[in-house]
Amino acid sequence: MDKIKEPSMYSTRDLSYDFLGIHFENPFILAAAPSTDNLDMVRRAFRAGWAGAILKTTSVEGTKVDLCYPMMSSFDHEGRKLFGMGNIDLISEHHIDKVEYNVRMLKKEFPHKMVAASIMAGRKEDWQSLVERLEKTGVDMIECSFSCPQGNIGEDPGKMLAQSISATELTARWVKEATKKIPISIKITPHVTDIVEVARAVKRSGCDALTASNSIQALMGIDIRSFAPNPNLGGKSTYSGMTGPAIKPITLRTIAEIARNVDISILGTGGASNWSDAVEFMAVGAGVVEFCTVVMHYGFRVITDLKSGMSHYLDEMRFSSPKDIVRKALPNLAMHDELPRRTVRSHIDKKLCIGCEVCYIACQDGGHMAIDRGSNRIPDVDQEKCVGCGLCQHVCPVDSCIGMQVAA
Ligand SMILES: Cc1cc2nc3c(=O)[nH]c(=O)nc-3n(C[C@H](O)[C@H](O)[C@H](O)COP(=O)(O)O)c2cc1C
Secondary structure: OOOOOOOHHHOOOOOOEEEOOEEEOOOEEEOOOHHHOOHHHHHHHHHHOOOEEEEEEEOOOOOOOOOOOOOEEEEEEOOEEEEEEEEOOOOOOOOHHHHHHHHHHHHHHOOOOEEEEEEOOOOHHHHHHHHHHHHOOOOOEEEEEOOOOOOOOOOOOOOOHHHOHHHHHHHHHHHHHOOOOOOEEEEEOOOOOOHHHHHHHHHHHOOOEEEEOOOEEEOOOEOOOOOOEOOOEOOEOOOEEEEOHHHHHHHHHHHHHHHHHOOOEEEEEOOOOOHHHHHHHHHOOOOEEEEOHHHHHHOOOHHHHHHHHHHHHHHHHOOOOHHHHOOOOHHHOOOHHHOOOOOEEEEEOOOOOOOOOHHHHHHHHHOOOOEEOOHHHOOEEOOOOOOOOOHHHHHOOOOOOEEEEEOO
16 A cells, blocks of 8 residues: 655655754754653654654662652643643653663664753762763763752752852863763753853863753742642642743743853753744754653644744745754844834734724823824824834734834
């Protein structure tokens, strides 16, 4: 019987390229998370088309991993579930011996996929032994978690390693010292005063890349009758690491700020849900993009849309490889005092307006009282009062109905 052909809307072109000396089938890989903590799950992900996976963070044998449940919670927004996802998970309960086995199996069964391990330790000898043991498995890359939102293992538990410039540099040096062969990426947190200083510390250590960035520490909600925070563990809770669409703008800024200032490779993670989010991460400096929450929500099959969307985008933009996207937006980022000062005014396309008056209300109570009701609920912009702030454009439910025009 003939093999069933993929419908052309899902067709993909060659998306492969090299990054960090590793061949990637496409720019999409799985981030360290529950989806990469089980051999069979990673096998299914690879068969579905993911280019690679960072196996969930592991540690040396004997490290206590004391999980509590339930660990997940949701930040729902206006009817959308998991706009932000919270977790109080820790690193994997599987120690390095299990991860060594998993890497070996995956490299044997899927030699063309990128298999990386994520590690965390407290002492120098443990960091180095994790790296040395992994090197022998044929692992393609090692990611070091310096940014678990529940804190670090070792001398300063509760605090993230990447919140200290000196500890970041010292620990990254230990890790790099332990291997000449395997590229090392340090996974950092955006919870710092100056992300560029952290990136510079990693660069000085000799490590190859940064993974930017981990989840955002968050309090996911409070039950207003019992006053129990989320997730509710018998009335008690703690701060979660928040992931998913809600954190995408924070990640974009973090990647961009590193890429503008430090010459180091970047793996983007934190809030990417579709191919166009990945394009944005790459346009500000990411070489590949890691996904977690969207996969936990919708499954490994989202890779079909990621690959197809990226293929069509590359065709449309006449780019020959996903690599062509990297850093494309950086020349357009400027400091506030370098921005053009122009006179702009709101313009409402009356043919598209549905008369909902959302722009009128927003402008009256949050703008410059420049939008009047007009006749038949079709609003008018008072050109004298309008300063062109742009609020009306963003509250309008109709795409392209309101735009900002540069005044003559
Ligand atoms: C339940 C859960 C467990 C996670 N465990 C780890 C981990 O062990 N190590 C790590 O570096 N990141 C871990 N992460 C963070 C993810 O790797 C990823 O950086 C984060 O979810 C942001 O990406 P996203 O918005 O695509 O989910 C975890 C995330 C979730 C949701």
